[in-house]
Every structure is written in structure tokens, then in C-alpha cells.
């Protein structure tokens with residue numbers, strides 16, 4: 001981009017010698033006509049490039065300051081690893097979950113999805129239930145929940161906190177530093193403006209003449225084919241059912257066949273518990289139409305087409321009946337008006353297009369699309385026992401070991417991300433895309449103080465970069481309302497989001513400051529924008545997202561104030577996510593100035609922004625301001641137990657076994673604490689983890705998953721493995737869904753990312769091969785993991801040591817590798833700057849072998 005510079009209204013702030021860099025003059029929230037409904041913050045899909053092309057120079061300028069809508073990516077647009085094989089290799093061994101009985105409940109059903117439509121398949125013989133979702137289906141509406149009186153009390157609350165008058169500060173914050181209205185209504189906001197992610201409905205298939213005692217029943221989820229399968233025999237006939245959700249054709253496909261001619265007879269019903277009605281369309285179709293939120297909110301539709309081969313078909317009421325067909329293909333499309341589309345038209349368009357393709361073609365296109373992502377990586381930890389998955393899990397729960405089940409868990413996490421997060425769609429929420437409850441836990445929203453971030457930890461290292469993009473669209477959708485919240489609460493420039501958000505770009509604090517006042521969520525989210533660059537190295541991409549990162553950093557420059565007792569910069573009022581401390585008078589408080597996690601996240605964002613500005617050769621002044629502020633951030637402290645302090649003051653925790661360990665952010669996913677770079681702080685984090693665990697820490701799925709990543713970053717493979725086992729044992733349902741409880745998908749993604757972190761790390765300026773290999777994995781192999789700097793890595797190990805690794809590099813450059821045990825580099829001349837480290841120059845597109853010298 002020529003002369004990457006900011007639009008005039010932004011340039012004013014950068015002038016050297018202009019207003020105080022940390023306090024650039026009074027602010028007023030952007031004007032808004034009173035009472036006017038807020039527009040939906042998610043603009044209809046439009047690409048940045050199209051805008052630029054259409055409007056030439058003006059377009060480019062507009063594009064520069066407009067929310068950076070990322071183009072619908074074609075593979076090559078996202079710096080994919082250079083050596084993606086022509087036809088991605090098939091998995092080393094079958095990648096399937098299987099069971100020998102139908103699902104008795106939703107948590108036993110099997111998930112399919114295409115990033116927009118999701119379905120849970122129960123696999124019944126007499127009746128099949130397919131529970132449906134559409135990822136943008138939300139109750140509620142856009143709202144301005146900012147408290148206009150808030151910022152007038154900011155100084156007072158800060159002064160009370162600096163004076164240690166926690167109870168008074170909390171009382172004031174409880175009045176002014178919360179959202180107006182019910183907010184998320186403590187997780188039950190389905191009928192409130194905040195809303196909730198709601199189910200779409202059910203597709204129920206009643207099979208006429210189904211066998212009472214089916215034989216050889218098997219229910220399978222094939223992760224490589226992305227399909228749920230049911231097979232069984234009855235009265236001498238073989239019955240099969242395949243369910244998949246196609247992204248290229250935007251439909252759910254159900255294929256039912258029988259090897260006896262005319263052997264398929266069924267009634268297909270499309271229904272929803274409330275706020276919708278179904279009517280027949282022609283002789284073989286149904287249309288479900290509905291509207292949420294007191295009949296004035298989001299409109300939605302689902303359309304079904306039943307294509308029978310042979311037999312009779314009839315549509316009546318909410319049911320299509322087929323009698324005596326050889327095979328039946330059901331196609332279902334779904335849509336909402338979240339982004340302004342007409343749902344019924346959208347459904348019809350997808351359905352009509354899909355119906356022109358023979359079933360075999362629909363299946364082939366789906367598998368090709370899915371495998372292009374899924375087959376990029378694989379893991380082999382040994383043979384898979386020929387046993388149903390629920391029995392394998394039970395054996396692990398009873399203390400058994402099953403390394404291949406961890407491999408399956410790894411691939412399941414990748415599968416779930418592909419199924420719940422695709423470019424152009426909404427990001428994966430607390431349950432990914434799968435929810436059957438009208439009033440789901442925590443509104444099934446986007447919690448931004450660990451949960452949505454954890455959802456995306458596997459995206460880059462596990463070679464699914466495209467699946468990261470919906471999160472970036474969410475971030476973009478938050479900037480407008482985030483600017484208003486920044487001004488209303490913090491008297492600050494830039495944009496902010498706090499602990500929770502939704503499909504309506506909610507950015508106000510939550511309804512209770514003890515958990516709702518987490519102003520560093522925006523910074524944490526922006527680190528995902530940076531990570532996408534750190535792994536892929538795509539400069540045009542970085543230029544597109546830079547305004548978002550920069551504007552977030554601008555907020556923190558205003559959010560930080562000087563601590564009168566230390567002179568350091570701290571932020572707040574803030575909580576260390578959802579944890580509380582014991583005050584000097586024995587009371588309990590959450591809010592303070594400068595909790596460690598806040599400091600760490602801001603430090604990490606400033607570091608990323610400084611590097612981004614350098615990479616773009618832009619905004620030097622601004623980078624300089626960030627460096628100055630970063631140098632003044634309050635440093636880490638080690639407390640009386642040898643632990644890393646969670647707060648500026650060495651308070652005791654009210655709940656020593658708390659599920660959040662936010663002050664370990666600096667170790668993971670942050671990069672500022674490392675065993676080699678900061679051994680003292682790393683040791684303090686180890687003490688923190690041990691104390692947490694000694695008091696029952698890790699008791700939720702996501703908390704356990706985070707701990708796996710922490711141990712991996714500390715290089716302790718055995719501890720990481722032990723917590724992987726614990727994740728399977730105590731936080732995993734029989735369909736391998738993560739349990740908070742209830743079902744919460746972040747643990748699945750955190751566990752998957754944890755396995756990748758045990759095998760490959762690249763956050764500390766070098767590629768670390770097998771940094772946390774547990775003794776339990778003496779031999780194994782992995783392929784297609786990604787490292788920052790544009791590397792893709794395959795490895796084979798034996799006897800607990802690296803046998804060989806292959807590194808493919810997109811961009812070339814100096815490659816620094818850390819690995820225990822002696823290694824030889826083939827294809828380059830390697831230097832050995834320190835024990836355990838080799839480094840060598842690489843050429844763009846090159847591939848290099850590193851061989852264990854045993």
C-alpha cells in the first residue's frame with residue numbers, strides 16, 4: 001500500500017509535540033439520533049478489494065478507513081504453507097468415532113457442520129432426529145447499553161482503588177461500570193435485547209417398517225469424510241444413512257438407501273418448538289419460516305427437498321412422506337436475515353442449485369472441500385483398538401491409557417473447527433455451532449475473557465488458517481460500538497469490548513463488574529489478528545487489519561494511568577477474570593488497578609503493534625509511543641508463595657483453585673514468559689499452577705485445556721500428558737464433546753491446541769521441535785503442523801527423541817531450531833549458536849531435513 005498513512009482525522013493525534021500522547025483531549029461519543037434503532041453491525045458480505053477496485057483512489061482511501069472486511073479468501077490469498085501436497089494425503093489411519101447403539105441423548109449424538117448450518121445426528125433405527133442450527137440465529141437486537149454516567153465516575157473509582165478502598169470502589173463501579181439494562185441477564189437473556197444463540201429446529205425421520213431388532217448396528221462419525229453414518233441390517237436387508245453438511249453447496253444432505261428395491265419408506269418432518277411454522281412446498285418440499293424475539297427480531301427459514309428414487313412422494317402439513325423408494329436424498333438449506341438477506345429466497349437459491357447436482361457429485365464436492373483443510377495435518381501415536389469410542393473413553397476414565405484416543409481427540413478438534421468456522425460465516429460460539437436449548441447456558445454467546453480466544457488456538461498451528469477468519473469479522477463488527485463504549489466508560493480513543501459479546505456487537509461491560517469489567521478483551525482479540533500474520537507472513541493482510549490493531553492500542557494508551565505509589569502505568573478498574581482476592585480487612589474484592597493479566601495482555605499487544613508497524617514500514621511515531629508506554633508498564637512480581645502475583649498487591653486468592661489463571665497469559669498464549677528467556681518467572685508460574693491444582697484447579701473443561709498448554713510451554717510433557725488424560729477422564733462426553741459442564745466447545749479446541757504445543761512451538765523467536773514430549777509417547781509422527789514465520793513441519797520420533805523432521809518454508813530466511821539431542825541439518829549449512837540450537841539460512845519454498853544424530 002502506497003505510503004501507508006492514516007486518514008486526516010486520525011493523523012491529528014500522531015503529530016509529534018501534539019496533545020499529551022496519553023491524554024489527547026476530551027472526547028464525546030460519536031453522535032446518534034435518539035431512539036433510532038441501531039443498525040445491524042454486520043454489514044452484508046462485501047470485500048475490501050471489490051470496494052477498492054470499484055472506487056479507484058477514493059475507494060482505496062475509503063477502504064483504508066472502512067472496517068477491514070476480509071475478502072472471501074481463495075486459498076492462495078492466505079499464505080498457505082507452500083508445500084500443500086497436490087492431493088492432500090489420506091490420514092495415516094481411519095479417523096472415526098463409532099458406537100454400536102443409537103444416541104440416547106443430544107450429548108451422544110454426532111456433529112456435522114459447514115460453518116453456517118450445524119446438525120446433531122442421533123442415528124435411531126425407527127426414528128432419526130437431526131437437531132438443526134444456523135450459526136447466525138440469535139434472539140435479541142442491536143442495543144446501546146452504555147451507561148452515559150460512567151466516565152464521570154472513572155477518576156473517583158480509580159482514586160478509591162489506589163487508596164485501597166475496594167468495597168467503596170466496587171459499590172460505585174456496581175452502579176456505573178456495568179451495562180444499562182439486564183445485559184446478558186446472567187446468561188439467560190433469550191428474551192432480552194442481548195439475546196441468545198437459538199436452535200433452528202428439528203428434522204425428524206420416521207422410518208416405516210423399521211426392524212425392531214436391527215443387527216450389526218453401527219453409528220460412525222468419519223472425520224476425514226466429514227459425515228455421520230448409520231448402518232444396520234434388518235429382515236435380510238442392509239440399510240445405510242449418510243449425513244453431511246456441504247460448504248460449497250450450502251446444504252445439509254441426508255442420503256438413505258437400502259439394498260432391497262423399494263426398501264425405503266419414511267415421513268420427514270421439519271419443526272421448531274416455537275416462533276415458526278412449516279408448510280408444504282410442491283409435492284416433495286417443506287418451508288419453515290420463523291421470527292424471534294417477540295416476533296420483531298431476526299427472521300429465519302429452513303427449506304427441505306426430498307428427492308426419492310422410485311416410490312411415491314407426498315407433502316402435507318409439516319411432513320413429506322415417501323413410500324417404496326430405492327433410495328432417498330434429502331437436502332436442507334437454512335438462512336436468517338442477520339446480514340440483510342431475505343431468508344426464504346436465500347434458502348431457495350441454495351436448495352435449487354444443490355438439487356441440480358446428482359447425490360454422488362454433492363458428496364464428492366463436499367469431501368474434496370473438507371479434505372483440502374482436514375488432510376493438511378495428521379498425528380500417529382500408535383494403533384487404534386477396534387472398539388467403540390464410548391468404551392475406549394470409559395477405559396480411560398477407569399485409568400487406562402489409549403494414545404490413539406488422544407490422536408482422535410486432536411483430529412476431532414480440527415474437524416469441529418472446520419465444521420463451525422468458515423470464511424464469511426459467524427465465528428464458533430461457546431458451543432461452536434451446535435445448541436439444542438432455547439435458553440442455552442451463558443446465552444451460548446461469545447465470552448471474550450478466554451473462551452472465544454481458546455476456540456481459535458488451533459487455527460494457525462493446526463493448519464486451518466482460513467477457519468480463523470470469522471473471528472476477524474467479529475472483531476471488525478465490534479469497532480463502531482466499541483468506540484462508543486471506549487468514550488462512554490473510559491473517556492478514551494480507540495475501541496473496546498469487555499467480557500461478553502454477541503451477534504449484535506455488544507461492547508458494554510457485563511451487568512456485574514466482578515466478571516463483566518474486563519477491558520483487555522479487545523487487545524487479546526487483536527493478538528489473533530497478529531498471529532495470523534506471524535504464521536502466514538501476508539503483508540497485504542496485515543495492512544488491512546492494521547487500523548483495527550492500531551485503534552485498539554490507541555484505547556490502551558488512554559486506558560493506562562500512572563500508579564501514584566509506583567510511577568508505573570496500570571489500567572483499571574479491572575478484574576483478573578472472574579477471580580477475587582482477600583482484602584486487608586478480610587473482605588472480598590475483584591476490582592483493582594493493574595491486575596497482572598491486564599498488564600500482560602497490553603504489553604503483548606504493544607509488542608505486536610510495534611512489530612506490525614515495523615513490518616509495514618508505517619506509523620513510526622505511534623510505534624514509538626507504544627514503546628514508551630510499554631517500558632512504563634508495571635512489571636511482574638513474585639509473591640510470598642513463590643507464585644507469580646495475580647495482582648499488583650500480593651493478595652491471597654479468595655478461591656485458590658479458581659478456574660481462571662489469567663496471570664499465566666504471559667506464558668500462554670502470550671510470549672513474554674518462557675523457560676529459556678525468563679526462567680525465574682517461568683518457575684513462578686509453575687508454582688502458581690501447582691498451587692491452583694492443589695486446590696482443585698482445572699475443574700472445567702476449558703480450564704483443564706489451558707493447563708495442558710501451560711505445561712507444554714513450560715516444557716513439561718508428562719504434566720501436559722497427565723492433564724490431557726484428565727481432560728478425557730473428567731471433562732469429555734461420550735461423543736467427545738468437552739464439558740464445562742454443560743457442553744462447552746472451547747475445551748475441545750484448547751486440548752487440540754495443547755497437543756500441538758507439546759510437539760511444536762515457535763512463539764519465542766525459534767522453532768522448538770518436541771518441546772514437551774511425554775514419556776508416554778515414545779514413538780510417533782506428526783505432519784502439517786505450522787510454525788510462525790511461514791513454516792510447515794513434519795516430524796517422526798522414536799525412543800522419545802527426534803528421528804527426523806522436515807521443514808517447508810514459504811518465505812525463507814534465517815531458521816533457528818531448538819531441539820533436545822544432537823541433530824544434523826540436510827540441505828543447508830547450520831551454525832550452532834548455543835547448545836541445543838541450530839540455525840541456517842533457508843530459501844523461499846525450500847524444504848529442509850533435520851535428522852536426529854543417534
Ligand code: FUC
Pocket residue numbers: 430442447451578659660700702740744
Ligand atoms: C466464563 C468462565 C465460565 C464459563 C463462561 C462461558 O465466564 O468463567 O467458566 O466458561 O465463561
